Amino acid sequence: MLTIFYIFAALSVFGALGVLFLKNPIHCALSLVGTFFCLGSIYVMLNAEFVAVIQVLIYAGAIMVLFLFVLMLLSSSDTEMSSNKWTAGKILAGLLSLGIFVQIAYLFTGNELKLGTKGEYPIEVVEEIGSIALIGRLLFTDYILSFEIIVILLLVAVIGAVVIAKRKFH
Amino acid sequence: MIPIEHILLLSVLLFTIGVLGVMLRRNVIVIFMSIELMLNAVNLSFVTFSRSLDSMTGVVFIFFIIVVAAAEAVVGLSIILSIYRTRKSLNIEEFNLLKW
Numbered sequence: 585m586l587t588i589f590y591i592f593a594a595l596s597v598f599g600a601l602g603v604l605f606l607k608n609p610i611h612c613a614l615s616l617v618g619t620f621f622c623l624g625s626i627y628v629m630l631n632a633e634f635v636a637v638i639q640v641l642i643y644a645g646a647i648m649v650l651f652l653f654v655l656m657l658l659s660s661s662d663t664e665m666s667s668n669k670w671t672a673g674k675i676l677a678g679l680l681s682l683g684i685f686v687q688i689a690y691l692f693t694g695n696e697l698k699l700g701t702k703g704e705y706p707i708e709v710v711e712e713i714g715s716i717a718l719i720g721r722l723l724f725t726d727y728i729l730s731f732e733i734i735v736i737l738l739l740v741a742v743i744g745a746v747v748i749a750k751r752k753f754h
Numbered sequence: 755m756i757p758i759e760h761i762l763l764l765s766v767l768l769f770t771i772g773v774l775g776v777m778l779r780r781n782v783i784v785i786f787m788s789i790e791l792m793l794n795a796v797n798l799s800f801v802t803f804s805r806s807l808d809s810m811t812g813v814v815f816i817f818f819i820i821v822v823a824a825a826e827a828v829v830g831l832s833i834i835l836s837i838y839r840t841r842k843s844l845n846i847e848e849f850n851l852l853k854w
Contacts, residue, residue, distance in 0.1 A: 589756050593764045600771040600791055609784050609844075616787050619768075623794055626764075629756065632801045635816050639797075642820055647790065647827050654831045655783055658838050677777035685770040692762040692799075703809030710810075722814050734821050741825035749832035 589629055596622035613651050620644040631707060634716045761802045769795035782834050782846050786827070793823050 599622065602615030620643045627636035710718060723731050768791060775788030797816050804812025834844070841848055 586756060589760070593760070597764070597767055597771070600768050603784065603787055603791060604771055604775045604778070609781050612784050612787055616791065619791065620794065623798060626761070626798065627801055630761070630801050630805050632805070632813055635797070635801055635813055638817070638820055639794075642824060643790070643794070647824055650827060650831060651783060651787060654835060658783075658835070658844060674778060677774065681770050681773045681777065684773055685766055688766045688769065689763060692766060693759050700803075700807050703807055703811070705810045706808040707805075715813075718810055719813055719817070722810055723817065727814055730818060734818055737825055738821060741828050745828045745832040748829070749835050751836065 585629065589626065592622040592625050592629075595619075596626070609655050610652065613648055613655060616651075617644050617648050620648070631710065632715065634719050758802050758806045762799055765795045765798040765802070767795075768792075768798070780845050780847060782837075782844050782849070783831075785846065786830055786834070790823060790827070793819060 596619045599615045599617075599619030603612045603619070606612050606615060620639060624636045624639040624644070627633075627639060705718065713721075772788045772792035772795060775791065776785050779785055779788065797819055800812040800816050800819070804810065837849060838844065
């Protein structure tokens with residue numbers, strides 16, 4: 585179990601580094617799909633089957649296909665990052681993200697986060713009811729208002745996308 | 755059982771790579787992909803905390819995060835499409851009309 589987790593973790597970091605360093609944006613998108621698949625299998629190991637399924641269906645399927653579609657629609661001929669020299673901006677960006685990494689990692693490995701109160705759904709209850717049934721029940725009882733709002737958000741996004749992409753600017 | 759520190763470190767690592775991608779890359783669509791990567795790193799930490807605290811709230815939140823990410827991707831890509839029509843470029847340095 586632990587070895588499989590490390591393999592998938594290494595593969596997902598590898599795919600993320602591919603997004604960072606590959607020159608061709610289409611290769612970036614394909615390596616991001618690999619990262620999403622590895623994250624999906626880590627979700628399965630964490631007993632979150634529903635998240636794993638929507639990760640693969642929506643992220644790796646729908647969203648990345650949309651990205652690839654737009655990338656192939658626009659001829660991405662302009663080469664970027666042609667200069668591999670270390671400018672001051674790049675060094676600053678590296679230092680800044682190193683600071684972010686150290687801060688969040690320090691917070692996450694500290695002891696404060698493990699003191700939270702336990703919820704009412706331990707793994708036995710989840711396995712008994714079923715993870716997807718439990719999420720559905722929660723979505724339609726406790727989180728029904730958020731669910732309705734997210735439906736309106738999706739509708740607005742669809743209409744907005746059509747209007748923005750269709751309009752001709754002069 | 756996987757120790758939760760390791761999963762959280764993986765999530766922080768993916769988030770940092772996403773931040774680096776946003777700051778270093780110049781192609782708008784690659785920057786967008788880095789933002790998706792950061793959203794996924796946050797999702798991973800949500801699942802981890804949800805599992806370790808015996809709660810389902812994190813998993814329900816991920817549902818909402820993924821819907822928002824899908825909406826954001828659709829609207830963002832259509833904005834990029836319509837900018838490309840006027841500028842004929844994907845380089846973010848050339849989108850400087852609103853830059854101070």
